[in-house]
Amino acid sequence: MALTLTPLINIPLIQSGDSLAGIVLASLSKTEIEIQDDDILIFAQKVISKAEGRLVNLAAVTPSPPALELAQATEKDPRLVELILQESKEIVRVRPGAIIVEHNLGFICANAGIDHSNVAGAGKQNEEYVLLLPQDPDASAKQLREFIFQRTGKRIGVMIIDSHGRAWRNGTVGMCIGLSGLPALIDERGWKDLFDYTLKITVVGVADELAAAASLMMGQAAEGTPIVHVRGFPYPLTEGSLAELIRPKHQDMFR
């Protein structure tokens, strides 16, 4: 069985309040893809955030004294730094140009995942607007999944992804920031291998592996396609959560 990832076409620019599930079903109706049980739909974070109204006008943000200080150290806009601090539990590393944080959602990422690009505000000064991550991506995924079940009767998985930088390696990769209806991890401890030698420590980050695959098909710039349809995920669609993917701080050798 093959894994097939198909970017959906004809996705309009998303506005606050849009029904993404409705938009997906409309897009699918123009393709040869008919949604089936065990399919998965993967959404770029930015379309979820836009639909959920997470756009913030920087002109309306007043930086606190800690934000002003950190902005100076990192050569960043103090209003953006104020939002980064509000969206984070903890600062992990700071360098000119880079603020690495533990996001309120639990994962480590740069700039609290706040995005400048592909964001249009109400007026002409597009660059004054930034986009925060969804407030509860697992819940957003669950809502989309339930809507699609109601409309189609099909039990699918839904995942929300973002592009993250990594320790040690160049290049961003897509990672899961929320999911519903598919596993985050597959625990292979105790499985036997080809020689009946028991695998000892393998827990596989299958949601992140699928997130990376979907990210590859989304592109980043003008030709971006923020929603990807997946067929052929090789594991049963049990329930997962973002929390499973996050290593507790006390177990992390690289914090």
Place this chain on the structure above:
Amino acid sequence: MALTLTPLINIPLIQSGDSLAGIVLASLSKTEIEIQDDDILIFAQKVISKAEGRLVNLAAVTPSPPALELAQATEKDPRLVELILQESKEIVRVRPGAIIVEHNLGFICANAGIDHSNVAGAGKQNEEYVLLLPQDPDASAKQLREFIFQRTGKRIGVMIIDSHGRAWRNGTVGMCIGLSGLPALIDERGWKDLFDYTLKITVVGVADELAAAASLMMGQAAEGTPIVHVRGFPYPLTEGSLAELIRPKHQDMFR
């Protein structure tokens, strides 16, 4: 255009000296897949290592004093630790059960990527054998690619992947450890987004994204399929190298 990943079936157990390219072509001839220009073949590290004779009998390894010391601190087999030290440039972190190193190949990984599982030795004591990573995975990939071009006339990409743990997140994911004939990174700096806002810092680790996707389709245990055929990679198949994916130590905030 969709991305399709198909695990190849009927791959026999690989022995030292086997022609993997010949085995792949034989496997493909039993499927509906006819190799085309711009296809990519992805190999699990373990089959490359086996074909290249990287199996080591632990009974033949004499641990050095530093290996004996590190073995005690980490509660590991001193002979295995000796091999880990030989295969590494630098120890990055140590904990009971875990030795995180900078491998001689440049990347950060646990236990120098030395694998106990799915490895059979000559005799009954299978567990005495371990498998080292290929000595030059970019070169291994290039050789496979050229062999396939000679046999089929098709210009494909070849990548070798392994499963790595990560900072901050639970679960291993597939990562590129060598490639030929496809890009490792796509540099999107300077591209315009939907609103003509210039993207600032996006360099995408496309080889790692594809490695993660392929890993998902390989499985880990008894039903493992170590070779995956890919069609629909969304970028031109320019030449890449493992070195591009490795962040230099002085630029790394998490070493």
